[in-house]
Amino acid sequence: MLSFKEIQEKIEREIGQLEFDCPPKSLYEPITYILSLGGKRIRPALVLMAYNLYREDVEKVIRPAIGLEVFHNFTLLHDDLMDQADKRRNKPTVHKVWNANTAILSGDAMLIAAYQLIGETAPEHLKEVLDLFTRTALEICGGQQYDMEFESRMDVSEEEYLEMIRLKTAVLLACSLKTGAILGGASREDAENLYRFGINIGLAFQLQDDLLDVYGDTRTFGKNIGGDILCNKKTFLLINALRRAEGEQKAQLEHWIARKDFDAAEKIAAVTNIYNVLGLKELSEAKMQTYYAEGMKNLAALSVSEERLAVLKEVTSRLMFRQS
Amino acid sequence: MLSFKEIQEKIEREIGQLEFDCPPKSLYEPITYILSLGGKRIRPALVLMAYNLYREDVEKVIRPAIGLEVFHNFTLLHDDLMDQADKRRNKPTVHKVWNANTAILSGDAMLIAAYQLIGETAPEHLKEVLDLFTRTALEICGGQQYDMEFESRMDVSEEEYLEMIRLKTAVLLACSLKTGAILGGASREDAENLYRFGINIGLAFQLQDDLLDVYGDTRTFGKNIGGDILCNKKTFLLINALRRAEGEQKAQLEHWIARKDFDAAEKIAAVTNIYNVLGLKELSEAKMQTYYAEGMKNLAALSVSEERLAVLKEVTSRLMFRQS
Numbered sequence A, B: 001m002l003s004f005k006e007i008q009e010k011i012e013r014e015i016g017q018l019e020f021d022c023p024p025k026s027l028y029e030p031i032t033y034i035l036s037l038g039g040k041r042i043r044p045a046l047v048l049m050a051y052n053l054y055r056e057d058v059e060k061v062i063r064p065a066i067g068l069e070v071f072h073n074f075t076l077l078h079d080d081l082m083d084q085a086d087k088r089r090n091k092p093t094v095h096k097v098w099n100a101n102t103a104i105l106s107g108d109a110m111l112i113a114a115y116q117l118i119g120e121t122a123p124e125h126l127k128e129v130l131d132l133f134t135r136t137a138l139e140i141c142g143g144q145q146y147d148m149e150f151e152s153r154m155d156v157s158e159e160e161y162l163e164m165i166r167l168k169t170a171v172l173l174a175c176s177l178k179t180g181a182i183l184g185g186a187s188r189e190d191a192e193n194l195y196r197f198g199i200n201i202g203l204a205f206q207l208q209d210d211l212l213d214v215y216g217d218t219r220t221f222g223k224n225i226g227g228d229i230l231c232n233k234k235t236f237l238l239i240n241a242l243r244r245a246e247g248e249q250k251a252q253l254e255h256w257i258a259r260k261d262f263d264a265a266e267k268i269a270a271v272t273n274i275y276n277v278l279g280l281k282e283l284s285e286a287k288m289q290t291y292y293a294e295g296m297k298n299l300a301a302l303s304v305s306e307e308r309l310a311v312l313k314e315v316t317s318r319l320m321f322r323q324s
Helices: A004-016 A029-036 A042-052 A058-082 A100-118 A123-151 A158-183 A188-215 A236-244 A247-258 A264-277 A280-300 A310-320 B004-016 B029-036 B042-052 B058-082 B100-118 B123-151 B158-183 B188-215 B236-244 B247-258 B264-277 B280-300 B310-320
Strands: none
Touching (some): A004 A042, A004 A058, A004 A310, A029 A100, A042 A310, A058 A123, A058 A158, A058 B100, A100 A123, A100 B058, A100 B100, A100 B123, A123 A158, A123 B100, A158 A188, A188 A236, A188 A280, A188 A310, A236 A247, A236 A264, A280 A310, B004 B058, B029 B058, B042 B058, B042 B158, B042 B310, B058 B158, B100 B123, B123 B158, B158 B188, B158 B236, B188 B280, B188 B310, B236 B247, B236 B280, B280 B310
16 A cells, blocks of 8 residues: 555656647646646545555556646636636746636646546546546536636525535545546445545535635745635635624624725734634634544445555545644 | 438537536526527538448437537637637627636536537447547647737748648548547548548638638628738738738738738738739639548548438538638
8 A cells, every 4th residue: 555655756756747749839838837836636646545445556547647637737727817816836827927818728728638638547437437527527617607606796605605615626526536436446335435525525625725714824824814805705704704793793894895995914804803703713613523524434434444544544634634 | 311401400409408407507608608609510510421421320429429519619619718709600709798707617618518428429439539539629729829829920831821720620520520430330441531531621611711701702701801811810821922922012911911000991902902913812722622632532532332422522512612
């Protein structure tokens, strides 16, 4: 069995060797660029870890695994353009280094390149893996659509928010795990439990992300603290604040949301204070823990030895309790 | 054997019944919109016609065939955004009816939906059809990339132009024909000849398109005459004019290309006059005829009776000698 570090190294090496041989080269420079910005490579790692629960020869599935990472980076590329984001992992985004048209077209090529890699799945599993990936990819587009629609809505419910992050974030983690399970020859039941585990930890991770944006450590968190507050992003925190605040507090919150001209630090401090008074950090952490615990139950239901599960459990808990 | 009209009707019915069941609905409205704008449905028709050379049960391949039409419309959707085009088939483009972000995201979903339909290919042919489609889709992105790069270049050669239109236009027609052949159980040789036929007629059609933009009948041509001239589009005509014009004529051509403020009718008349004097209409028609004749040779090399080829030949010649 491989450690997470060994798996990450294999993936990094494979990504570094990716070649796009269809001209012109200029179409692929932005793809190589965004893939070089790094990241934890969680999605392909989940494919390999799930596969590794059942089989040893992880090299066999590395190409479709990388396909999921290429797909994930495609979504970042197009999302950054749609969100007009200037930075990604502290480097300028593709539409900033090049331009909007390049971001659109190279993004499209990247989505196709993801399918090319996933198309390298062993023929006996191709149909199932392809169908799972395609459904997942459509769900992710749906998640992004909801996310954009929420920007102009003030009445987003907690349920709607959770469905949005399920689609935008959780389904790709679940798809990665299930893909590894299918390729590893897992039983249908195990594959489903790994899928459910992915959904639960995906939801927990996103709630954690929302929390870190407000309560994270500035020194280690990749983005600036309070970014979500500044742009009124409908997070679990803001949605619950809007629902629970009353009287003067509610007026204050609505005032900060409506205000166009403001001092950034002042707005972050004021809104964080409302979150604190309403106990939303604790509420959010409790919700997160619930999903995490559900995920652990899904793992426990697998027909796999405790020992085999060690790597997957360790990685999950490390991501769960990260400070950045 | 089915007539072109019968094939078109089957395709139109299937497109009308397309359902996208992954929420939210708002993601799919632009997809339904662009697909409703019509068109000749050439690509799926080529799949069915090629399949029909070998087998009768064309319904069996209609879903992957429609996938190629969905893909083609995806390229139109994103190209219109990149080109800032206001109209498509005399209706406002998706980014005009909605906005740029919707065009990006619904376009992405459309590319994935194309893969979903192509994924319905019979399992025994899935790998081959998928690989062919993916390579073709990357080539088309490459063609669009070249097309955009040519905008800022004055030294595009005839060879570069032909390679660009091969990638941007011809390979999808070739892919459609070869897909039909593969699904119909054609020999490898027949499938290759149908592919080559597609490349040749694709190049001929694009040269015809360039000609119609200048010499077409205003009453029947879908776009305004002279559009390519107004935006200095590097067509077969302009590239050859730049290469062949000399002295005062060359100065005149460069003057019109450089000029920012001009009367549209005056520019069209002046540039068309240069094309006429240089005999570029005849040059272009000759080139077109060469590709058409090559395409006919590819058809003649098929292991299929003359009678079976009638529909494909009739459609090709009708498209070849169209006035709009």
